[in-house]
Amino acid sequence: MLKEGVKGPEVYLGLYDGDYFSAYNGTTITREPEYFYIGGEGKGDHVQHTFIYAGHEIKETCEAPFEWEPHPKYGSPCAFEWPPKGVKLTFFFEVPKEAREPFKGVSVKLIYEMYDGIPAMKKRVEIINEGPHTITVGKIAPEVIHAKTELKSQIHVETTYTCGTESTIPINTELP
Numbered sequence: 001m002l003k004e005g006v007k008g009p010e011v012y013l014g015l016y017d018g019d020y021f022s023a024y025n026g027t028t029i030t031r032e033p034e035y036f037y038i039g040g041e042g043k044g045d046h047v048q049h050t051f052i053y054a055g056h057e058i059k060e061t062c063e064a065p066f067e068w069e070p071h072p073k074y075g076s077p078c079a080f081e082w083p084p085k086g087v088k089l090t091f092f093f094e095v096p097k098e099a100r101e102p103f104k105g106v107s108v109k110l111i112y113e114m115y116d117g118i119p120a121m122k123k124r125v126e127i128i129n130e131g132p133h134t135i136t137v138g139k140i141a142p143e144v145i146h147a148k149t150e151l152k153s154q155i156h157v158e159t160t161y162t163c164g165t166e167s168t169i170p171i172n173t174e175l176p
Contacts, residue, residue, distance in 0.1 A: 010039030105131020
């Protein structure tokens with residue numbers, strides 16, 4: 001059961017204003033990234049760090065995540081259509097006008113794909129920098145589940161996102 005009235009972000013994003021070596025001295029990260037919120041409501045001090053909804057797009061087809069051809073003898077009869085049928089929903093977000101100059105020109109796409117007949121969803125985050133400054137993604141929490149604390153032991157999450165604990169925000173960690 002989700003927390004009632006919570007309108008928190010869908011994604012937390014930590015960005016550095018500069019290249020990788022501006023925040024890394026060869027052995028350790030020397031400073032924290034600037035945190036941004038995608039989705040949810042930006043209030044108070046968070047306004048300059050909350051990306052603004054700029055629209056969405058719905059397509060009646062999903063992307064093929066890889067090239068694949070079903071085997072005529074061993075393949076499932078329902079798998080002969082590739083990519084699988086489904087719906088693709090893309091949300092577009094723009095950096096707020098109050099953001100610092102190095103982050104101007106940054107936008108984010110949140111892409112969801114839901115497949116017909118499969119109880120699964122694919123989520124992807126695309127970060128686009130069309131500004132003149134170099135930015136580096138320092139940390140990302142691509143899925144934020146706003147659940148009641150007492151239900152924590154009943155939630156199971158699996159992922160293939162394995163970049164190490166230095167570049168991700170671990171599960172059960174307080175977010176900025």
